[in-house]
Amino acid sequence: MKRRFLKFISFMVMTGIIFYHVSCVLGYYDNIHSAAVFSQFYDMPSKTVDAVWIGASSVQEFIIPSVMFEETGITLYSLAVGNEPFMASEFLIRECEREQNPSVYLVDIRQLAYTTQDDTYVRRITDNSKWTVNRMKAIRYMLDNLKFYHPREYDAEIDYIFPFTKYHTRWGDLKPEDFGKDDNCFFGYFIKLNRQSFNETEVRSRFDAIPQEPSEENLKYLNDFLDFCDTLDKKVIFTRTPNCLDEDMFAQYNYMQELIEERGYEVWDLNRDTGEMGLDYTEDFADPMHTNVYGAQKVSKYAAVRLSKELGLPDHRNDSRYACYGTMQAKFLERLGEMESASTQEAGN
Amino acid sequence: MTVTSYRFLLFLLIGAAVYYAAPKRIQWVILLCLSVVYYFLAATPYTILFLILSTVSAYAAGMLMECRYFRGNKTAARWITCITAAAVLINIFVWFLLKGNSFWVRGSSLLHRLFPAFPQLEPLKIVPALGMGYYTAQVIGYILDCYWEICTPQRNILKLFLFVGFFPQLTVGPISKYSELECLYQGHSFDYINITHGSQRILWGLFKKLVISDRLAVIVNGIWADTAFYSGFWPWIAVFVYPLEIYTDFSGCMDIILGGAELFDIRLPENFRNPFFSRTCQEFWQRWHITLGKWARDYVYYPVLKSSLIIRLGKWSKRHFSKRIAKLIPWAAGMWILWFVMGFWHGSSRHIIGVSAYFWTILVLSEICSPGLKKIVGLLKVDTESFSWHFFQSIRTYIIYSFGVVFFTRERLLVALEHVKVLIRTFSCPAWNPWIFFDGSIQSLGVSYGDLNVILLSLVALLVVDVLREKYGYARIWIDRQILPFRWMLYTALLFAVLILGMYGPGFNASEFIYGQF
Amino acid sequence: MTREEVFERLNKVFREVFDDDSIVVQDSTTSDDIEDWDSFEHINLVVAVENEFSFKIPMGKVVTMKNVGEMADIILELGK
Numbered sequence: 001m002k003r004r005f006l007k008f009i010s011f012m013v014m015t016g017i018i019f020y021h022v023s024c025v026l027g028y029y030d031n032i033h034s035a036a037v038f039s040q041f042y043d044m045p046s047k048t049v050d051a052v053w054i055g056a057s058s059v060q061e062f063i064i065p066s067v068m069f070e071e072t073g074i075t076l077y078s079l080a081v082g083n084e085p086f087m088a089s090e091f092l093i094r095e096c097e098r099e100q101n102p103s104v105y106l107v108d109i110r111q112l113a114y115t116t117q118d119d120t121y122v123r124r125i126t127d128n129s130k131w132t133v134n135r136m137k138a139i140r141y142m143l144d145n146l147k148f149y150h151p152r153e154y155d156a157e158i159d160y161i162f163p164f165t166k167y168h169t170r171w172g173d174l175k176p177e178d179f180g181k182d183d184n185c186f187f188g189y190f191i192k193l194n195r196q197s198f199n200e201t202e203v204r205s206r207f208d209a210i211p212q213e214p215s216e217e218n219l220k221y222l223n224d225f226l227d228f229c230d231t232l233d234k235k236v237i238f239t240r241t242p243n244c245l246d247e248d249m250f251a252q253y254n255y256m257q258e259l260i261e262e263r264g265y266e267v268w269d270l271n272r273d274t275g276e277m278g279l280d281y282t283e284d285f286a287d288p289m290h291t292n293v294y295g296a297q298k299v300s301k302y303a304a305v306r307l308s309k310e311l312g313l314p315d316h317r318n319d320s321r322y323a324c325y326g327t328m329q330a331k332f333l334e335r336l337g338e339m340e341s342a343s344t345q346e347a348g349n
Numbered sequence: 350m351t352v353t354s355y356r357f358l359l360f361l362l363i364g365a366a367v368y369y370a371a372p373k374r375i376q377w378v379i380l381l382c383l384s385v386v387y388y389f390l391a392a393t394p395y396t397i398l399f400l401i402l403s404t405v406s407a408y409a410a411g412m413l414m415e416c417r418y419f420r421g422n423k424t425a426a427r428w429i430t431c432i433t434a435a436a437v438l439i440n441i442f443v444w445f446l447l448k449g450n451s452f453w454v455r456g457s458s459l460l461h462r463l464f465p466a467f468p469q470l471e472p473l474k475i476v477p478a479l480g481m482g483y484y485t486a487q488v489i490g491y492i493l494d495c496y497w498e499i500c501t502p503q504r505n506i507l508k509l510f511l512f513v514g515f516f517p518q519l520t521v522g523p524i525s526k527y528s529e530l531e532c533l534y535q536g537h538s539f540d541y542i543n544i545t546h547g548s549q550r551i552l553w554g555l556f557k558k559l560v561i562s563d564r565l566a567v568i569v570n571g572i573w574a575d576t577a578f579y580s581g582f583w584p585w586i587a588v589f590v591y592p593l594e595i596y597t598d599f600s601g602c603m604d605i606i607l608g609g610a611e612l613f614d615i616r617l618p619e620n621f622r623n624p625f626f627s628r629t630c631q632e633f634w635q636r637w638h639i640t641l642g643k644w645a646r647d648y649v650y651y652p653v654l655k656s657s658l659i660i661r662l663g664k665w666s667k668r669h670f671s672k673r674i675a676k677l678i679p680w681a682a683g684m685w686i687l688w689f690v691m692g693f694w695h696g697s698s699r700h701i702i703g704v705s706a707y708f709w710t711i712l713v714l715s716e717i718c719s720p721g722l723k724k725i726v727g728l729l730k731v732d733t734e735s736f737s738w739h740f741f742q743s744i745r746t747y748i749i750y751s752f753g754v755v756f757f758t759r760e761r762l763l764v765a766l767e768h769v770k771v772l773i774r775t776f777s778c779p780a781w782n783p784w785i786f787f788d789g790s791i792q793s794l795g796v797s798y799g800d801l802n803v804i805l806l807s808l809v810a811l812l813v814v815d816v817l818r819e820k821y822g823y824a825r826i827w828i829d830r831q832i833l834p835f836r837w838m839l840y841t842a843l844l845f846a847v848l849i850l851g852m853y854g855p856g857f858n859a860s861e862f863i864y865g866q867f
Numbered sequence: 868m869t870r871e872e873v874f875e876r877l878n879k880v881f882r883e884v885f886d887d888d889s890i891v892v893q894d895s896t897t898s899d900d901i902e903d904w905d906s907f908e909h910i911n912l913v914v915a916v917e918n919e920f921s922f923k924i925p926m927g928k929v930v931t932m933k934n935v936g937e938m939a940d941i942i943l944e945l946g947k
Contacts, residue, residue, distance in 0.1 A: 494927075497925065497927035497930070498925070499927045499931060631907075635905075635906075643906075646907070647930060650907070650910065651910050651926065652926065654910040654911070660914060660918075676911070680911070683910075
């Protein structure tokens with residue numbers, strides 16, 4: 001009887017281990033490296049990250065943590081993926097509190113002028129996060145919001161809790177990234193080389209757009225989050241990364257900035273600091289919403305200096321415990337070099 | 350809650366835990382409660398009244414038969430016959446009312462056209478009970494078994510209700526005899542073997558259904574959905590793949606159900622015995638949906654052949670025809686009634702009766718031609734025990750079955766006839782397209798090369814397991830003899846084949862079982 | 868009617884039903900022993916036996932009889 005029990009337990013354990021590894025491989029995949037953003041975050045040595053920047057592609061394609069480290073030695077992580085719903089911010093902060101305990105959170109408000117209609121954006125976060133009670137609560141919270149504001153057929157909740165049910169069909173088209181080999185994600189950032197030119201004066205003229213109230217849904221998310229920040233014993237700074245969007249977008253962000261400042265929180269409108277950054281509107285943008293790698297490096301360096309000066313974040317450049325940042329920077333520069341030479345070759349052909 | 354859902358598997362797990370934790374005396378009560386709970390979760394709750402009605406009719410009939418008042422004299426015998434007939438007819442009537450829609454609706458509209466005064470009936474808007482065809486047949490079997498004194502009537506109405514509504518059988522059978530399910534009322538101890546064997550069987554059933562059947566369904570349904578585009582050889586592919594689809598669907602479901610019952614140490618009767626290994630059509634129907642065949646044989650065919658009408662027919666045939674034909678006529682008549690009833694049980698629409706007629710014709714023809722064929726085989730000096738001859742016979746049986754079953758799940762005979770036209774069109778030149786087998790155009794149906802490889806490998810695995818079943822009764826008898834690492838490798842491979850390759854999860858519709866509609 | 872007589876008449880029935888004059892049935896003969904005796908031929912056999920002995924075998928016995936010996940027992944019982 002005991003022997004059978006032992007056999008049963010060992011079989012279950014063996015199957016469990018295999019299943020764990022299989023479900024790590026057969027997971028979420030997209031072309032903006034969302035899986036790597038989270039896996040690299042969870043792989044960071046404990047309590048090494050001093051600041052976390054949360055947001056959508058407005059952070060992911062602007063902030064290069066290894067460049068910031070090289071500049072002022074601060075250890076920041078860019079926990080941001082494209083179309084990251086703002087309603088996920090609380091969940092992400094809780095994850096950081098458990099994993100890293102940083103002293104500063106930066107939260108970008110770009111996504112608050114858009115609506116999260118697609119549950120893929122929710123899955124980008126929940127499918128890649130660790131299995132915790134926090135995650136279950138986040139799934140419930142975000143699904144409830146989606147169902148309320150955008151009534152539609154969504155997958156059953158169990159399919160969010162066990163993403164394997166959705167991704168097991170990917171066995172036919174696995175990629176190296178599924179096996180943990182993502183060489184194009186640098187602590188959240190991935191390199192973009194394209195350029196689109198904008199008229200700086202024209203863009204600047206939109207900066208003082210008359211404040212306009214955003215949608216009811218987004219206001220709810222903002223207010224819910226501000227209530228959460230009130231309970232948080234950490235510094236929270238809201239940010240607006242540089243962009244060349246339309247005037248009505250600037251209007252909404254201006255409204256939100258006023259609201260946030262009224263609640264007693266700082267807002268860094270980096271649009272107004274592009275001069276100081278040295279950001280070139282004709283060379284450094286990839287599209288109206290995102291900078292390319294050149295613009296991102298400038299934004300990152302500026303932010304690094306500002307964080308170091310104003311918040312006194314420590315300089316870890318000589319500490320061997322933070323060597324991973326140095327390694328990542330080397331990888332980033334190498335990859336950048338490869339991509340640049342590949343693109344000049346292509347341009348030559 | 351289909352049997353391939355997470356909920357059902359969880360239900361089985363929790364049910365088994367409660368079952369073995371309970372004292373042996375009340376384990377049958379636990380099964381009863383589980384069956385009721387299952388019914389409320391899986392079906393429209395108020396329809397349980399139909400099951401209760403069936404149980405009450407069977408219980409009353411059984412008790413009245415037992416009653417001393419009716420024993421021992423000739424009028425009593427007649428009363429018992431009346432009670433039996435009444436109980437059986439009530440069940441048939443209720444089933445016919447809810448499931449025989451197309452028959453009496455069409456019948457009434459026909460009568461209405463002939464006699465405008467006759468009202469034109471609308472189909473009843475009442476949802477039929479879950480598995481109505483299955484449990485009704487089971488109840489009728491019980492009533493007749495009591496009448497023929499094959500078993501003693503059950504004195505406890507709740508125990509009888511358990512027999513009628515035992516939850517694994519509720520969706521697609523098998524149709525059990527009362528004597529086969531005596532074990533429902535006995536106490537069972539926890540045995541590791543039951544749990545492991547039951548779970549393995551469930552896993553195998555899930556493999557057949559989720560990995561093989563649902564993949565084949567994509568091909569078959571895709572082709573039939575657009576026969577204008579998928580013409581030429583395409584419908585032939587659909588015709589010859591469909592029997593495999595139904596087989597893996599139905600037998601996979603059976604494996605889940607029988608495995609589930611085995612968890613509770615209840616042995617339900619087998620419904621399949623490698624039907625595609627059959628040498629003849631007659632043998633095929635003894636290996637396919639075995640419990641329905643046995644039920645029809647015991648409760649329809651036997652009484653019909655013993656009836657005075659058929660006996661008189663037999664005597665008349667003997668006077669007017671040769672010995673062989675004289676034997677064939679009553680047999681064919683009995684078969685016709687058997688097939689009509691079986692067809693009717695599947696559905697009262699004309700096309701399904703057409704399917705019955707087709708199979709009946711094949712059986713009669715094969716019986717008539719059998720001596721002639723035996724002579725030819727003898728002349729050609731064919732070794733009938735050779736593998737190749739058996740293979741040829743199996744293929745022949747498979748092809749005959751494929752044609753018969755093309756019309757099986759198509760709703761209207763017209764659509765079915767359209768399919769025949771499409772098949773015949775293949776022989777005309779413009780539709781000649783044999784390159785479809787080689788140019789990868791099957792991928793347009795939504796089936797990748799990877800999927801095709803999966804289908805191929807799974808069918809090989811299915812063949813191996815079925816050959817082992819043919820040889821040993823159960824494949825696990827052979828598996829149990831192998832060393833532990835090999836066995837564990839097999840189980841793990843099977844488990845992950847289902848988890849990874851199964852067609853489940855968001856993006857797939859909860860696959861309904863083809864046979865769940867009866 | 869003795870048991871031997873019953874078996875003699877049963878031999879005749881079996882030979883006629885299965886078209887084989889070499890059949891000799893005993894107490895232990897079952898459907899496994901005669902090639903054509905399957906569940907569908909069984910009822911033909913029963914009907915032929917009923918004709919031969921001029922009484923009806925109850926349905927319950929038709930289904931439950933396991934070998935020719937039991938069949939003979941039923942015949943002897945009903946013959947009384």
